Amino acid sequence: MIVRYLEERIGTDYDVDTPTWNSRRLLLKEDNVGFSLHDTRIKAGTETMIWYKHHVEAVYCIEGVGEIELIETREKFPIRAGMMYVLNGHEKHWLRGTTDMRMVCVFNPACSGREVHDEDGAYKADTTS
Template identity: 70%
Template sequence: MIVRQLAERVGTEFHVDTDTWYSTRLLVKSDQVGFSLHDTTIKAGTETEIWYKHHVEAVYCIQGEGEIEVLESEEVYPISAGTLYVLNGHEKHLLRGRTDMRMICVFNPPTTGREVHDAEGTYPLDLI
């Protein structure tokens, strides 16, 4: 059984802070549960290009407002508390935070907890 508090992970190697988002990785690959779980905040007024070509990600917004734009189709979907989206087709997308958006994210396969997006907007394969 694993029991953790968010505050325990902040300030450790499992808390990653970038210009456009910060993320606390609550479950990671080394926990051996088959997925990883992140508490992520997209910073207000930012845009991040992302492409999870090696992962499927499910995202549930619990606070804030913004939008996701699927680059191939140019479809734009609003995001607010209560919105779920799943990148089950490895869609390249832009994620925009109108306000700070707090998201709960699940990744399969699980991440190591140290990842940041590379030049393609993806998590590098060598960390998987």
């Protein structure tokens, strides 16, 4: 059994901060559960282009307001507490925070820990076994 507390991750190597988001990684590849679990804050007034071409991501908003815009179709979906979306088609998208948003994110395959978006908006494919 794995038991962790968010406050134990804050300010450690499991706490990844960028100009547009901050992700506290609660479960990672090293935990051998088949997915990773992140507590992520999207910063107010920011816009991030994302394309998880190597991962499927499920996102559940528990706080704040924003929107996701699919780049290919230009469809926009409002984000608010209680909204969930899954990028099961590896959709390239814009993620915008109107206010600070807090999201619970699940990635498959599991992330290894320090990932940040590359020039394509993706996390690199994990080539380790």
